[in-house]
Structure formats: structure tokens, C-alpha cells
Amino acid sequence: MSTYAQKKGVGAVIWDYLTTVDHKKIAILYLIAGGFFFLLGGLEAMFIRIQLAIPNNNFVSAGLYNEILTMHGTTMIFLAAMPLLFAFMNAVMPLQIGARDVAFPFLNSLGFWLFFFGGIFLNLSWFLGGAPDAGWTSYASLSLASEGHGIDFYALGLQIAGFGTLIGGINFLVTIINMRAPGMTYMRMPLFTWSTFVASALILFAFPPLTIGVFFLTFDRMFGANFFDHTMGGNTIIWEHLFWIFGHPEVYILILPSFGIFSEIFATFSRKRLFGYSSMVFATVLIGFLGFMVWAHHMFTTGLGPIANAIFAVATMAIAVPTGIKIFNWIFTMWGGSIKFTTPMLYAVAFIPSFVMGGVTGVMLGAAAADYQYHDTYFVVAHFHYVIVGGVVFALLAGTHFYWPKMFGTMLNELLGKITFWLFLIGFHLTFFIQHFLGLIGMPRRIFTFLPGQGLETGNLISTIGAFLMAVATIVLLVNIVITSVKNVKVGNDPWGDGRTLEWALPSPPPFYNFKQLPLVRGLDPYWIEKMNGNKEMTPAEPIGDIHMPNNSFIPFMISLGLFIAAFGVMYRVDHAWGLPVLIAGLAITFGSMMVRSIKDDHGYHIHKEDLLEDEDKGVKA
């Protein structure tokens, strides 16, 4: 079974990725697809900033501006940030808990392809009559009034991608609960695994309300239902509730894994155990819990009344407490550590003040009475970009540099990495800091242009300049990736030299079965413990034996493709006769593929002990 080391043709590689159920390859798929959408969303951001660089600009029209704005937000949240986090969860979490794969490798692949086809579907709107234009929040009265099929693309695309996310969440939960290596108790799990766990639980409970909300929107727009149509007895506020019951947990689905990545980086490069590990776990769980009780802070001005507003204001501000615990723990982790300022560490250090600023404006916004002033101004735009870029995007960039060697076996260039970091950091603050003040002096959000002589020119120009710096930073990162891949200098197990958790005990990239023998975990930071005891490798918890592996499958791709086709049918059913047959054909492909999956037995295969031993003789270490 050493065939996996052989060189393969391009076609074989593509087929391999189309059918793979290996979490490490699925991670790469998520990274590539999420990275692609990140660039797309970034391009849309640049168009927004160019349009707003000077007053009365007509780089894009008002209608097109709305489409770009909507697609920017939707793409960044659903198609870039979440999949990129999923990339790291897939790549690292199973290794961190000492598992050979996730609990449901088949569903893992299905989750990816659903996300992928959902994202492609959404973006095809650009070529098929116009993109959605009611904002990423798609408030019902506005989205019902929107003409063309833009909103339908939004609803159906998010529905398909959302199923993928839900499947991914369940998969990670089961993996973490059932597949931990011997000795890996809950309170020895690395924080990235913990935050994956909590974020997955949030996905499980937050996505169904979105699913239902989007169903209602679809029914109202395409099947004549009246959920949000007040002339027929409907109620448009229902959408706001459903969207934000999903939407606020969603921001924690994004930020908690980011916190997790930073926790790993702080401990690694301070070369010190994470300070206050148990309180970190506690804070993560508490944030996840409270995250469900604050959704109405997005609706303070909707008119829910003073009592509701007061309750949600207090709950909102309460989240600052566990978040504060985390901030102090990170600082104390660095305190007295022997710090190495690598690229990931630079992002981590810069993240603290940046994110705290976003948290402070969050508490300001959470004061319901004050929010009447801030709501729907650039102040809110500044707030959520400080948390999302200063928190999530920094973590994604840090994670890219940190885990690149584990995923691809090569190190990104540190000098270029640091150039990216500084350009991005400066560009980020230049872009968004000034937006606080633009908001406070009254610039509303979601406007396509502004007038001269109202004090908005300088701020907007500065903001646009900052955006260009971030764009340059991204280009430097791409150059770095190309150079690194071309040079292709392979690295060993622990390229940073200070790895603490199990993934660094494995080769980079790990063999497809991850662990030849499951490791014995003897405490928090198990690899660090072994290193401190003078061991080069983990102590095995089992003798070498046969390893059971799942078979590759093309069915996930087909299931997702079927839904993709069906979505076109649903949408064009209203204006073309071919809509209905296409809908039925699409569903037939999906359910047919599911039938095949359930009828055809798939027991997987075994890697035999002898082959594993043979690999060892040839020096393939695991």
C-alpha cells in the first residue's frame, strides 16, 4: 500500500479531489474555494471603496452599488470566512484529538460540495440578470419588493450552502465527542478543538432558524405565500427575528474558532502553557451560550419596546465579561514567556488591541438608548469590521501562515509574511478607524454616494486609501504562496520548533491514515510533554494493527449537483415551462444518489499491518 506516494496525472488528481473523503484533502478544498470567494468579496469591497472615494462619484450606478454591497457581505460571511475556518477545522482538529479521520468522512465531503455549489449558484446571479440587492440581511419588505431573480439566487444559494454547514457542524461534534485518542479528556483538548466544538454546537442550533426564514422568503417570492406580506396578514418583523436569531450566533461561529487559532499561536510562540486554560474553556462555552440571548440588539430601533430593549441590552453587555477573561488570559500567556515574533504571532499580538476596540464599540452599540444614534450609520460598519477583520480575518491570515506547513509541507516565506502583516494592519486601521467618526457625524451606511461640503470627503478618501493597502497586502500573500509552492522546500514534523499539540507530532503533511498507532495523551499539550521528557515521538497507545479506512465516493458531488440543478428549476418555474421538469430532474439526481448510497454497501477497506510495517522500513514515519 505504498502506492499513494506515486506520482499521478492531472486527471487522476482532480478525480481524487472530487471524490475524496479525507479530512486533510477536504481542508485543502475548503481553503481553495474559501480563498477564491475571499478574493471575490475583496474585489467587491474595492469597488465599494472606489465608488465612495470622492463625493458624487459615478464609478458604479446606485443599483449596481446595492448588488455589489449585498454580494460583498454575503460572500464574505457565508462563502469566505466560514469555509476558511472550516478548512482549518478539517485540517487540524482531527489531528489535535488524535483521530484518524472525522466521524463521517462521507458527510464531510457532502458538506463541502453543498457549500461549493451553493456559493457558485449565488454568484451565477451576476451573469443571469443581476445579483441580490437587499443587503446581506435581506430584510423581508425590501427583499420582497426586489425585482428580477437576485433575491431568489440569495435564498436558494444560502439554503444549499447552509445544509452543507449544518452537516459539517454535526460531523465535528460527533468527531470530538466519540473519536478522541486514549487519554484525550475534554479538559485536555486544545483550545482550537474546544472552540470548534462550541462553534459546531452553535451551528446546529442557529442554522435551522435561518433555514426556515429562507424557506419563508422562497415561499413568499416564488410560491405565493404570505409570511411577510402584511396586506395578507403577514408580518415582516418575523424575518428580522429569524435572521438575527441565526445572525448573532453566526458572528460567534466565526469568532470563537478564531479565538481558538489565536490561543494556539499565543501558547506556541510564548513557549508557555496557555494561561488560565480552564477559564478559557469556560469563557468559550459561556460566550456560546449567551450568544443566543442577544439577537434583538440588532433590532433596538425596530420598536420592540423599552422592556425588551433593556433586557437585550443587558444580555449584550454581559458577553463582554467572558470576552474580557479571554483577552486577559492571552496577555498573561505572553507575560513572562519567551516570545518569538513570527508572522502568526504578529497577527495574534495585533489582534488584541484591534479586537478590543471592536468590543468597546460593541458595548456602546449595546446600550439601547445610545444605539438610536448609532444605528445604521458608518459607526456600525466600523464596529463589525473591527471584530470581523480585526478578529476573524486576522485569525485566518495567522492560521494560514501557522498551519500552512502542516497542510502542504512547506513554509511560507517569513519576510513576505511580515510585509503582508504590516500592510494589512496599517491598511485595516486606516480604512475602518475613521469610519467611527464618519458614522458619528451622520454618514448612513448602505448609501452609494455622498455630497461634497458635509465634512465627509477626507474621511472617505482616507478609508479608500487604507483599502488599497489591504489589497496590496493580499497580493503579497498570493505571491508568497506561489513562490513557496514553486520552491517546494519540504519541512519536518514540527517546523516552528515549538509545537505543543498532537498535530505537530506528525509528518507535514501527515500520512492519509494520520496515526499509525493512536497516541497516548498524558496531559494538556501532549507533544510538548513528550518533548520535555526527552521523547522524539508520542508514546503509542496501541500496537500496530490493521487500520480501517473509508472509500472515496463521487456521490456527495452528485447529491449537491442535483440540488444545484433543482434550484434553477424552482427559480425559473415561474417564468418558463422548462422550470418544473428541471426541478424534478434535479431532485431525482439528488434523491437517486442518496438511494444509491443507502442501497450499495460501502464497508471501506483495511490497510494491513504488514504494509504499515513495510512503510516504516522504507523510512515513512508516522
Next chain:
Amino acid sequence: MQAEEKFTPETWPASPEKSTLEAKNKFLGFWLFLGGETVLFATLFATYLALKDKVPGTDHALAKDLFEMPLVFLMTMILLTSSLTSVYAMYHMKNFDFKKMQLWLGITVLLGFAFLGLEIYEFNHYVHEFHHTFTSSAFGSAFYTLVGFHGAHVAFGLAWFITLMVRNSKRGLDLYTAPKFYVASLYWHFIDVVWVFIFTVVYLMGMVG
């Protein structure tokens, strides 16, 4: 334990639904999935309560005009019984009695079809007697979506049972097939529990006014 191993009633484990790692994963994953489904239905219930009797004019039928006790009571009894019969099926599964399991699953499926038939009759009745349709009012949209979602779950559950029964009719029970039956029966119970809530919230509370 190998999943494909052959068993006798003596060697059959006590909890065949979770005696391999795959089965354990499936078992837990399915419970979590049901957690998500619970939120899904909770959302539908909340919307239904918000939109109950919200109609555009005075000539529209309201909940108290529509629902009749005998029909929904019969539907409830049928579905509850089908839950019981699926318990019998799982009892025989645990005792490694494949024939009896298939028999009780067959009865479960028949009851499920009876329920579904009555539901179709019910909807048809509302549409033709009361002009209460999916598009006639927000109340109609919310009602048909909630109850219809449940009905779609019943239909899916039936298709699932039938597929399992046909596919495994020749080879019987082992540690690969037992978890499949078990999980399907869990799903069936869940559908039943949801119906108890629909019966209470939609029908009983609807008839009260």
C-alpha cells in the same frame, strides 16, 4: 467486532445499535440531527403562533371554523400507534428476530400511510370547503408550512423504512444493518413527538379559539 460478522441470537450483543464505532457515531450524530430538527420545528411553531388567524378580510375561515376533532383525533391515534409498533419492531431487532421485526415495521408503514392519506384528505377538505389555501392568507401559509413540513417528514420516513426493509430483506440483521433500522425508528418517534405538539398547539388550541 467486525460489522459484517454473522450472529446467532446467543452471540447478538445487547445494544447492537451502538456496538461498533461507526454505529456509535451514527447514533450520536442522529441524536444531534434531531436536536437541529427540534429547533427547526420550534421556529415553525413560533411563526405559526404569530400568524395564527392572521387573514386579510373577515370572510376568511379561522382556526376555530376549520378544525374538527374526530378527524385529527383519529390521525393522532394512528400515528401514536405506529410509534408503538415501531417499538415492537426494535424489540425484536434486539432479540435478533428479523422476521418479526420486518412484520412490525410493515405494520408501522401501513399506519404511516393511513395517517398520510387522512392528512391529504384533510388538506383537500380545507381547500375546497373553506378556500383556506397556502396563498389565501398568512394564516394559510403558516398552517400548511408547519403541518406540511411534518407531513413531508412522515413521507420521508416511510420511504426510508421501505428502502431499508426491501434492501435488507435477504440478508437480515448484523451490526451493519441493525443501526440503520434503529436510527430510522428514532426518526419515526421524533415525527410522532412533533405531531403531539401539532395536535396540541394547532388543533386543540385552535378549536378553543
